[in-house]
Amino acid sequence: MLRTAKTIAAKDLRIELRSRVIANQVIPFAALVMILFAFALDSDAVLERVAPGLVWLATIFSVLFIVARSFALETTDGALEALRAAGVDPMGIFLGKTLALATQLIALEAVLVGASVVLYRADVSASGGVLLVTTAILATVGLASVGTLYGGLAAGAKGRETLLPLLLLPVVAPVLIGATRATESAFGTNGIDVSEGWPWLGLLAVFAVLFSVVGAVAFGPLVDD
Amino acid sequence: MTDVPAELRSGRFDHVVDVRDVVVVLGAFPALAGASLTVDRGEIVLLSGPNGAGKTTLLRACAGLVPIERGRASVLGLDVSTERDAVRRHVGLIGHHNGLYSDLSVAENVRFWGSTVGASSAEIATAMQRMGLDGRLSDLPVARLSAGQRRRTALASLVARRASLWLLDEPHAGLDAEGRDELDSVLRAAAAAGATIMVASHELERAGSLATRHVRVVAGQVVPVSGGAA
Numbered sequence: 222m223l224r225t226a227k228t229i230a231a232k233d234l235r236i237e238l239r240s241r242v243i244a245n246q247v248i249p250f251a252a253l254v255m256i257l258f259a260f261a262l263d264s265d266a267v268l269e270r271v272a273p274g275l276v277w278l279a280t281i282f283s284v285l286f287i288v289a290r291s292f293a294l295e296t297t298d299g300a301l302e303a304l305r306a307a308g309v310d311p312m313g314i315f316l317g318k319t320l321a322l323a324t325q326l327i328a329l330e331a332v333l334v335g336a337s338v339v340l341y342r343a344d345v346s347a348s349g350g351v352l353l354v355t356t357a358i359l360a361t362v363g364l365a366s367v368g369t370l371y372g373g374l375a376a377g378a379k380g381r382e383t384l385l386p387l388l389l390l391p392v393v394a395p396v397l398i399g400a401t402r403a404t405e406s407a408f409g410t411n412g413i414d415v416s417e418g419w420p421w422l423g424l425l426a427v428f429a430v431l432f433s434v435v436g437a438v439a440f441g442p443l444v445d446d
Numbered sequence: 447m448t449d450v451p452a453e454l455r456s457g458r459f460d461h462v463v464d465v466r467d468v469v470v471v472l473g474a475f476p477a478l479a480g481a482s483l484t485v486d487r488g489e490i491v492l493l494s495g496p497n498g499a500g501k502t503t504l505l506r507a508c509a510g511l512v513p514i515e516r517g518r519a520s521v522l523g524l525d526v527s528t529e530r531d532a533v534r535r536h537v538g539l540i541g542h543h544n545g546l547y548s549d550l551s552v553a554e555n556v557r558f559w560g561s562t563v564g565a566s567s568a569e570i571a572t573a574m575q576r577m578g579l580d581g582r583l584s585d586l587p588v589a590r591l592s593a594g595q596r597r598r599t600a601l602a603s604l605v606a607r608r609a610s611l612w613l614l615d616e617p618h619a620g621l622d623a624e625g626r627d628e629l630d631s632v633l634r635a636a637a638a639a640g641a642t643i644m645v646a647s648h649e650l651e652r653a654g655s656l657a658t659r660h661v662r663v664v665a666g667q668v669v670p671v672s673g674g675a676a
Contacts, residue, residue: 224561224564225562228558228561232547232550232558235554236547236549236550239549239587240549294549297548298544298545298546298547298548299543299545300543300546300547302511302545303539303545304545304562305511305534306509306511306537306538306539307538307559307562307607308530308532308533308537309562
């Protein structure tokens with residue numbers, strides 16, 4: 222299973238290095254969303270207050286594109302069916318695609334946090350940085366797991382481009398809430414102390430574990446059907 | 447490379463493919479209605495028949511991709527219904543798609559599929575060589591290949607992952623005359639090396655000259671045409 226996961230993740234990341242779709246299209250899209258929010262809100266005080274939510278909202282919108290891209294690779298020439306027809310361990314496929322997705326998401330989040338510091342004047346202390354990194358890791362695992370699970374579910378469906386957001390956005394609401402609250406603490410938004418952010422990581426951890434386990438178990442039957 | 451795997455050489459099976467009175471129902475439609483067929487090692491069996499007769503379903507049943515309602519199907523002595531994952535590891539199915547990644551090169555695609563079974567670099571190199579994909583072609587992205595070259599890359603991937611039974615659905619579709627000739631010579635060589643091949647095709651003249659046996663699938667049942675019993 223681990224060998225399969227490593228093979229799948231390496232393949233997905235090699236394709237991204239070759240095609241640069243995430244680097245040249247999705248990350249600029251997310252940065253553009255941040256810039257447009259800055260234009261729309263046009264107030265430093267408001268921007269500073271809403272920066273954590275905007276970072277995670279832009280991340281979640283971008284997840285839709287990254288997941289769609291991840292499964293377009295598998296469905297364009299029937300590779301996902303070929304993987305299943307070849308008896309490749311579905312748990313390994315799930316873990317590999319989740320790992321590749323998480324790697325891409327971490328890069329995206331680094332850019333978005335950087336953008337929020339520049340555009341929204343977000344301020345991160347050393348202890349806030351630790352909270353922010355932990356938040357990003359847990360939220361990324363959750364988003365990557367649920368994204369891979371629902372991406373696999375939508376991959377064979379008609380109208381998958383519109384189905385994926387409908388399936389995914391309601392489910393990731395806990396990540397949006399938990400990650401935003403924790404990031405508010407990390408940024409010190411409205412004078413919130415860093416210590417107030419840590420309890421929200423429990424929600425993110427539960428979400429990450431739940432969807433990692435459910436995804437690993439359910440992915441095979443879902444893509445087989 | 448396409449030899450029957452060592453653990454399956456113990457004589458547990460008489461035929462590479464043994465399908466007996468298999469019924470497959472897709473929705474409310476009986477796609478296979480008591481189909482029976484045996485295929486032996488090194489055979490190239492052509493499945494012909496009208497659209498919707500059950501050719502593709504028979505191939506997919508052999509790969510464990512559709513549930514069998516009644517009857518029994520085994521591949522290399524492994525029951526398709528109860529040992530599905532084991533069956534799949536020895537079967538290569540190429541349908542209307544090739545299962546390739548267009549951003550990766552030919553070599554990267556073959557290496558990827560080989561790595562799913564832990565194939566060595568030497569095995570992967572041999573697979574590419576046997577399909578005529580070594581040299582200049584190996585570094586080209588799949589997106590830049592002709593239809594025939596893509597099909598050969600897909601077949602090299604089957605060799606790299608040591609598939610013993612090749613299930614090919616309309617393999618000549620979309621190929622020009624040169625590509626078809628190339629494909630036929632590759633399939634003959636693979637069968638001579640020990641692969642067992644089932645080809646579903648409407649192109650009777652082309653596929654018929656390739657096959658060692660011809661059966662027709664009609665209304666979900668298999669009827670012998672030439673080269674022996676179904």
